Ligand SMILES: Nc1nc2c(c(=O)[nH]1)N[C@H]1C(S)=C(S)[C@@H](COP(=O)(O)O)O[C@H]1N2
């Protein structure tokens with residue numbers, strides 16, 4: 001049992017005493033008032049330690065890692081709010097179902113099955129991979145993710161010749177998450193990849209970051225990470241995977257097909273209809289960086305698109 005949520009931690013339990021006391025002194029308020037100001041105890045990010053073997057290029061870049069506080073404090077996770085700081089406030093209050101079950105099915109799966117997270121985590125050794133992450137909104141981060149290639153899980157379902165695409169579905173609980181009306185997008189959040197993209201060794205099934213299990217706001221307990229595509233392809237908190245024959249619908253394409261395509265490979269040559277994609281703001285840096293084609297992973301992935309017009313297939 002590797003994943004275990006810490007029960008009922010109080011703010012003072014997870015905040016080093018001196019920091020906690022200093023903050024109280026700084027606020028100039030009583031202990032009772034400080035407790036009222038504190039994050040409710042249900043909102044503690046409950047992560048546990050997760051060991052993983054470091055990896056070499058191309059599975060890790062040598063760029064400076066974005067601090068944990070940024071990675072876990074500035075997020076896109078519309079189920080928990082549309083503002084970048086909302087998920088860090090709201091997602092920790094969500095109680096991640098335990099056991100976490102993932103259904104793998106579809107006409108392309110000869111061995112459809114339901115697997116729980118503990119079984120999934122035993123499919124391959126955990127690796128730490130330091131990937132660039134580029135959001136379509138032109139900010140980027142560098143994240144030490146923990147997990148392994150998604151292919152290890154897909155193989156368990158024995159893909160057959162009908163498996164042309166892989167469709168992913170996020171968990172959705174209307175009681176703990178925003179409504180579709182509030183978020184402005186369809187729930188459950190859905191994403192998809194072509195089979196070769198999903199089987200590419202860079203595509204990651206991810207259970208952690210920075211040496212610990214995923215904070216809820218980063219997609220606990222299990223997400224996908226596709227480093228050469230815009231961030232919205234990296235779907236969070238998944239509980240269903242389908243091997244299908246046709247290109248599956250995807251949430252942002254449904255919301256606005258002119259702005260968000262199925263492929264969504266990072267491409268500085270093709271602008272978003274409302275802004276340039278030529279440069280990006282690496283969070284924490286002052287000057288903008290030039291965006292790299294395929295987010296810098298071209299050697300590993302460009303071949304998959306050799307015969308495609310990436311302007312049409314944006
Ligand atoms: N289920 C779900 N997955 C999601 C999103 C979302 O709103 N819901 N946002 C996407 C977007 S736009 C980005 S940039 C990344 C952000 O991942 P991070 O918060 O771990 O950096 O998650 C992606 N996965």
Ligand SMILES: [Mo]
Pocket residue numbers: 076134135136137230231232
């Ligand atoms: Mo994004």
